[in-house]
Amino acid sequence: MITIAPVRKQVTVSASQQRAFTLFTNEMSRWWPATHSILKSPLKQYVVEPCVGGRWYAIGEDGSTAQTGHVIEWQPPQRLVLAWQLSGDWQFDPELITEVEIRFIAESADSTRVELEHRNLQRMGERAAQVRGMVDSPGGWTAILEAFKKCATA
Amino acid sequence: MTYQTAFLALADPTRRQVFEQLRHGAKAVGVIAAQMPVSRPAVSQHLGILKKAGLVADRAEGTRRVYYIDPHGLASIRIWLDQFWGDALTAFKAEAEKEGMGK
Numbered sequence: 001m002i003t004i005a006p007v008r009k010q011v012t013v014s015a016s017q018q019r020a021f022t023l024f025t026n027e028m029s030r031w032w033p034a035t036h037s038i039l040k041s042p043l044k045q046y047v048v049e050p051c052v053g054g055r056w057y058a059i060g061e062d063g064s065t066a067q068t069g070h071v072i073e074w075q076p077p078q079r080l081v082l083a084w085q086l087s088g089d090w091q092f093d094p095e096l097i098t099e100v101e102i103r104f105i106a107e108s109a110d111s112t113r114v115e116l117e118h119r120n121l122q123r124m125g126e127r128a129a130q131v132r133g134m135v136d137s138p139g140g141w142t143a144i145l146e147a148f149k150k151c152a153t154a
Numbered sequence: 155m156t157y158q159t160a161f162l163a164l165a166d167p168t169r170r171q172v173f174e175q176l177r178h179g180a181k182a183v184g185v186i187a188a189q190m191p192v193s194r195p196a197v198s199q200h201l202g203i204l205k206k207a208g209l210v211a212d213r214a215e216g217t218r219r220v221y222y223i224d225p226h227g228l229a230s231i232r233i234w235l236d237q238f239w240g241d242a243l244t245a246f247k248a249e250a251e252k253e254g255m256g257k
Contacts, residue, residue, distance in 0.1 A: 004228045007236045011243040013250040023250050031249035033241050038178070090179045090223075116243065118235055125228045 006119035013114060017106040020114060021077035024102060025050065038066045038090050048082070050074065056082055067092045072099060079103050087124060096127045163207035164233065168192060169200040173223075176210060177234065180222035 013020055023030065028046040041060030048056050054071040069092075073081035082100045087093045098120045105113040164170045168190075175186045183201065187194040201221050204210040208227040212219050223230050 004232055007232060007239055009236075009239045009243050011247045013247045015250040020250060024246065027249075031242070031245040033238070033245055090177075114243065114246070116239055118239060121232055121235070122228060124231055 004121040004125075006117050006121065008115070008117050010113060010115045012107065013112055014110055015112055016110055017104050017112045018077045020112040021080070021104050024104075024114070025076075025080065038068065038086065038092075039064055050076075069097075069100075073101075077104055084118065087127065093127060096123060098123055163203055163209055166200075168196075169203060172197055172200045173204055173209060173230075176221060176223050177238075180213070180215070180220040182215075182218045182220050186221070 015023070025048045028048055029043060032043065032046050034043055039058050039060040041062040041064055043058055044061045045059045046057075047059065048054065048071060050071075052071055052074050054074070055067060056069045056071065057065050057067040059065050067085070069083040069085040071080070072083050073079065080102045082102070084098045084100050085092055085094065085096050087096055098118065100116065100118045103115045105115065107113055164173060171190060172186055175181060175189060183194055183197050186201075187197045190197065201210060201212075205212065205221075205224075208224055209230040210221050210227070211224040212221045214220075223234065
């Protein structure tokens with residue numbers, strides 16, 4: 001099986017652990033690079049619903065929404081695991097789960113080290129191969145069309 | 155495809171810009187060229203090299219051919235995400251330290 005090294009980044013910010021966690025989650029739209037929105041319209045808000053299973057999604061200025069993923073683990077103010085569910089061509093895929101773990105480590109009262117790891121990246125490739133295989137195989141579109149035919153002629 | 159091939163393909167700044175244009179989704183050659191100071195044939199040539207390196211793929215969309223970051227090209231995804239999270243955390247730090255809200 002192919003594996004791909006996780007992306008690891010870290011940054012130390014002059015902010016308390018609580019403040020860093022809140023800014024990262026509740027105020028994501030304040031810092032999320034605007035050029036990376038998956039929406040057609042400019043980003044108005046990026047929402048991380050504050051609970052396990054909560055959705056992670058963007059809201060555009062025109063009111064449109066686009067989901068990025070969901071919350072896997074919610075442990076304020078130390079740790080957060082988000083599911084990044086965008087495929088290689090930036091479509092939300094509910095069957096695809098890559099994990100983004102963010103740890104907030106208090107170095108002092110007003111200094112926090114933020115460590116980020118984005119892992120299971122090989123799943124993007126596996127999933128892409130799966131989707132292609134599904135569509136190409138007799139069990140894919142052929143089966144769907146057969147079922148449709150049965151239904152239509154019943 | 156190896157990481158090295160992908161990195162080499164992206165070593166050219168213009169080609170890297172073409173690749174960056176696909177960050178937000180599939181685009182046709184003309185659309186990419188319109189946002190860059192290079193000709194359409196030049197963009198096509200860069201896309202060809204990116205495709206060979208396994209970084210982008212193409213598909214027909216109506217009468218056009220659109221290019222997108224190849225989901226099989228894991229190296230390209232990793233390169234993109236590595237850069238993306240770098241940018242994001244830099245912006246996060248700037249925001250956290252703005253207005254002295256750190257306390």
